[in-house]
Amino acid sequence: MLVVPVIFFSRCLQDHATAGSDPRGDRYAGSNACIPCHARISASYAHSGHYNTSSASLPFPSSPSLPATPSTSDFPASPAADPKGITQRIALPGNAFYFADSGYIRIEEKDSALFQTWFGRDGAHLSERFDISFGSGEKAQTYGYWKGDRLYQLPLTWFAGVHGWANSPGFTARHAQFGRVITSRCFECHASYVSREFVQSGTLAVTENLDKRSIIYGIDCERCHGPALGHVKFHRDNPAVKTARYMVSIGSLSRRQQLDICGVCHSGNDRSPQRSLFSFLPGDTLSHYYDPDFGSGGTTEPDVHGQQLQMLQFSMCYRKSGMTCMTCHNGHDGEGPGMGGFIATCMDCHPHARHTAGLITVDKNCIDCHMPLQPSKIISFDNGAGSKNIPYLLRTHRIAVFK
Ligand code: HEC
Ligand code: HEC
Ligand code: HEC
Ligand code: HEC
Ligand code: HEC
Ligand code: HEC
Ligand code: HEC
Numbered sequence: 001m002l003v004v005p006v007i008f009f010s011r012c013l014q015d016h017a018t019a020g021s022d023p024r025g026d027r028y029a030g031s032n033a034c035i036p037c038h039a040r041i042s043a044s045y046a047h048s049g050h051y052n053t054s055s056a057s058l059p060f061p062s063s064p065s066l067p068a069t070p071s072t073s074d075f076p077a078s079p080a081a082d083p084k085g086i087t088q089r090i091a092l093p094g095n096a097f098y099f100a101d102s103g104y105i106r107i108e109e110k111d112s113a114l115f116q117t118w119f120g121r122d123g124a125h126l127s128e129r130f131d132i133s134f135g136s137g138e139k140a141q142t143y144g145y146w147k148g149d150r151l152y153q154l155p156l157t158w159f160a161g162v163h164g165w166a167n168s169p170g171f172t173a174r175h176a177q178f179g180r181v182i183t184s185r186c187f188e189c190h191a192s193y194v195s196r197e198f199v200q201s202g203t204l205a206v207t208e209n210l211d212k213r214s215i216i217y218g219i220d221c222e223r224c225h226g227p228a229l230g231h232v233k234f235h236r237d238n239p240a241v242k243t244a245r246y247m248v249s250i251g252s253l254s255r256r257q258q259l260d261i262c263g264v265c266h267s268g269n270d271r272s273p274q275r276s277l278f279s280f281l282p283g284d285t286l287s288h289y290y291d292p293d294f295g296s297g298g299t300t301e302p303d304v305h306g307q308q309l310q311m312l313q314f315s316m317c318y319r320k321s322g323m324t325c326m327t328c329h330n331g332h333d334g335e336g337p338g339m340g341g342f343i344a345t346c347m348d349c350h351p352h353a354r355h356t357a358g359l360i361t362v363d364k365n366c367i368d369c370h371m372p373l374q375p376s377k378i379i380s381f382d383n384g385a386g387s388k389n390i391p392y393l394l395r396t397h398r399i400a401v402f403k
């Protein structure tokens with residue numbers, strides 16, 4: 001009976017413009033408050049990977065109280081669980097993952113909820129519920145279950161590349177593991193807020209407790225734009241004013257500041273920030289959140305997974321122009337500009353790129369050759385059917401000539 005209160009609280013907490021009860025503080029309004037004046041952006045945003053990157057995993061098939069396809073008039077107070085319909089595909093017979101040494105895990109539906117259940121030798125048995133999902137499922141989705149105030153990762157992850165279940169990244173394929181703790185760090189990049197508390201759990205040990213009721217799922221408007229209650233109140237009271245007040249204009253920030261708005265989450269998770277990234281606001285400088293060597297290039301080569309900022313900074317396009325992430329992406333669009341849109345952006349700066357005769361053919365575009373898909377060095381999958389190290393492919397952002 002854990003899931004129900006979580007949903008209940010997250011749903012009413014998101015309507016803060018009037019209640020003033022956002023867990024982040026009384027300067028926040030919540031995404032629903034933006035809809036009346038920014039309907040087009042809100043509607044598109046509801047379909048984006050950003051907005052759907054975490055949710056309370058839900059009673060199967062899908063709870064009638066949550067709209068399956070969000071629309072402007074019914075912008076969900078929190079991301080729809082299962083936007084890609086994964087749970088509808090997974091509770092099928094045959095959804096099992098076999099471990100080398102010790103039995104198998106099956107996805108089961110019980111009491112209208114989904115569980116990962118391990119069946120060991122001699123009837124050994126362990127079953128934990130899908131309480132939270134991370135990742136929109138565009139490429140992958142991984143899950144957590146609550147035990148008191150601590151969250152643990154479930155052993156199996158949905159991996160879109162194989163249309164099925166795979167061992168969660170970094171887990172052994174020999175036996176089932178249910179004991180890996182999910183900390184607030186995942187939420188810092190995959191949600192808008194969770195409040196945490198450190199408690200002494202031994203003479204030298206400190207553990208982190210998470211407050212379920214404080215979670216704001218998905219990356220919401222104010223995660224990127226900062227607290228907006230002042231903006232909302234002003235424009236409600238002054239409908240004739242057509243220029244934004246009490247709101248940071250991202251376009252007027254420096255290039256570094258604009259890059260850092262994305263870099264908060266797109267420059268890797270191999271370092272621990274000195275303070276919570278939830279307090280990062282547009283206009284802040286990311287290097288203030290990390291040890292001084294951040295951004296110096298370091299010794300480790302950036303990975304295609306999660307380090308788009310560092311990769312981009314290696315490319316000539318970046319070094320010889322004023323390019324930011326927004327040159328090619330826009331923070332909101334659920335669909336993105338599409339390949340045609342990306343190519344048009346390349347052409348804006350390279351209308352006369354010189355190529356060896358016969359090199360460019362109809363079936364290869366600029367992106368295939370200059371931003372090829374590359375395997376992550378950090379993450380790969382194992383689907384338990386004898387296939388090991390299935391690569392996790394992402395676009396490199398080191399735009400260059402590849403041979
Ligand atoms: C009562 C109407 C109203 C509400 C509610 C509202 N805004 Fe706005 N907002 C405006 C107006 C008017 C502008 C200026 C015209 C424009 O850019 O659309 C604006 C502009 C903006 C801008 C552009 C700022 C700039 O200078 O580049 C951002 C960002 C923004 N709003 C974010 C938000 C967010 C986030 C919310 C919800 C928390 C929100 N707004 C709610 C009326 C509103
Ligand atoms: C991932 C970060 C991110 C999120 C989340 C986000 N925005 Fe933005 N938004 C941006 C960036 C970056 C710009 C500036 C775009 C530019 O300069 O090209 C922007 C620009 C805007 C603008 C002004 C420009 C325009 O397109 O009209 C408004 C209004 C706005 N956002 C509203 C919202 C609302 C409402 C939400 C939630 C539904 C939201 N944003 C969520 C990053 C974000
Ligand atoms: C709070 C963390 C956070 C911030 C800030 C953020 N991103 Fe993301 N971004 C993510 C996560 C997490 C994903 C994976 C989404 C998923 O689950 O599909 C993602 C995915 C993306 C994608 C893949 C396409 C998609 O929508 O799924 C693009 C492109 C992207 N981000 C660009 C940007 C840009 C540009 C900015 C700055 C305006 C930005 N992001 C800011 C966390 C963030
Ligand atoms: C520093 C920010 C950051 C942290 C911390 C982080 N992630 Fe991510 N994660 C991202 C970004 C950015 C993406 C999408 C782009 C990419 O893969 O390069 C992503 C992608 C994912 C995806 C695939 C989503 C999709 O469908 O594309 C999953 C699943 C995921 N992360 C789970 C987790 C879990 C679980 C944790 C905690 C153990 C975690 N992440 C910690 C930034 C982060
Ligand atoms: C904002 C302008 C801009 C955009 C957009 C842009 N580039 Fe560039 N790019 C440059 C500049 C400037 C250089 C350096 C050219 C020079 O030094 O002669 C460059 C260099 C390159 C190079 C040569 C790299 C090398 O290492 O020598 C390639 C290849 C390239 N760009 C491809 C692309 C592709 C593909 C896209 C679209 C995904 C793109 N560029 C988008 C500005 C841009
Ligand atoms: C089939 C692969 C392929 C495709 C498709 C391709 N390129 Fe290239 N590109 C190359 C190679 C290889 C080179 C190195 C020069 C050469 O061998 O012709 C290059 C060189 C370049 C350069 C550096 C040379 C210069 O003119 O300064 C730029 C910029 C560039 N490409 C941009 C683009 C853009 C923009 C597109 C899409 C319209 C594109 N390329 C499509 C393979 C490709
Ligand atoms: C020159 C254009 C360009 C710039 C600048 C750029 N991107 Fe991208 N990005 C792309 C293209 C093209 C794709 C591939 C889209 C696809 O495959 O549909 C992509 C894909 C992504 C993805 C999804 C990863 C994947 O492999 O599907 C993320 C996340 C992302 N970009 C984040 C960023 C961030 C963060 C920045 C700024 C640090 C940035 N991008 C700057 C062109 C760009």
